[in-house]
Amino acid sequence: MLMPELPEVETVRLGLSRLIIGKTVSSVEHDWPKSFPNAKEDVDQFLIGSKIVDIRRRAKVLILELSSNYSLVVHLKMTGQLVYRGTENFGAGHPNDSLIGKLPDKSTRVIFEFSDKTHLFFNDQRKFGWVRMIPTPEVANIDFMKKVGPEPLEKDFTFRVFESRLKRRKNSTIKAALLDQTVLAGIGNIYADESLWGAKIHPATKVADVSVSKLRKLHQEIIYVLNLSLEKGGSTDRNYVNAEGKKGSYIDFARVFRKENLPCYRCGTVIIKTRVAGRGTHLCPKCQKL
DNA sequence: CACTTGACCTGTCCGC
DNA sequence: TGCGGACAGGTCAAGT
Secondary structure (H helix, E strand, O other): OOOOOHHHHHHHHHHHHHHHOOOEEEEEEEOOHHHOOOOHHHHHHHOOOOEEEEEEEEOOEEEEEEOOOEEEEEEOOOOEEEEEEOHHHOOOOOOOOEOOOOOOOOOEEEEEEEOOOOEEEEEEOOOOOEEEEEEHHHHOOOHHHHHOOOOOOOOOOOHHHHHHHHHHHOOOEHHHHHHOOOOOOOOOHHHHHHHHHHOOOOOOOEHHHOOHHHHHHHHHHHHHHHHHHHHOOOEOOOOOOOOOOEOOEHHHHOOOOOOOOOEOOOOOOEOEEEEEOOEEEEEOOOOOOO
16 A cells, blocks of 8 residues: 655645646546545535645645635545646556556546646545545644644754653654654654664654653654655655656665565664554664664 | 554455 | 455544
8 A cells, every 4th residue: 555654745745736736626526425525515616616726734634725715635544646637648558657547547536627627536545535625714623633743844843842742652652652643743654664763763662761862863863764755756665656646766765664574774684574553563673672 | 641452445465 | 266364554433
């Protein structure tokens, strides 16, 4: 599956910003209620005929602001994709750097058509993701937005802030804490494993047992791996693609994620895969001791 | 309140 | 080849 985390969602945001800002929605089709739950009368009133005026991101959530003062709020969860197709390549085949062929396909849940006859497809194999319309001023009031932690790539994500947010999870494992979106925003399974390897911390270490020096290193590693991945257009593990349907390349630079049975880049010890916080977890048993 | 587990889904892979 | 079960892992609800 995919696992869109902060760098993947930000890559989609950048692509969509370039491709669809200023376009007017002319129609929408959807076949799975949970993928797009809004009532038809709201769609007709606040979506059809509205322009996309801005695209923002908070944590792993995308916010497509409409001229109607509503927003399309999108969570890709594990297998969601937002792919734009212009008229010139509508229904196009399968470029080498893409995972997507003709659209719509069997995982297409929502199709937005713009007034210039181009389309935005929301694909989601496992149907965990969703798109929903919310009045723009209310976006900040949804529960998730009120509870979500700081953005790790913003300047205000200092070590002090990180340390203070971790206090709420001092009895859980450091991996569970990194995955907790109320501690900090945007980390998922890939970047949790990658940053813990970088800081030489065993993922099952209790937060309270991680030394201050290792926490400092972890804070730096989180920022480092997220920036590196953003530079590489995110990670395509199985089916993440950007707004043009293209893959990201961070996975080629990954140091532990999906590296089980391969030598550790630092010490050559064989990387193992285990389970921590209910997730598949990759680590070097020599560099990352409990 | 802190923390863990199960549910939500579909597709793939592995062992028999 | 077919088939059952484990696994993939973001978030929320429900349970301890």
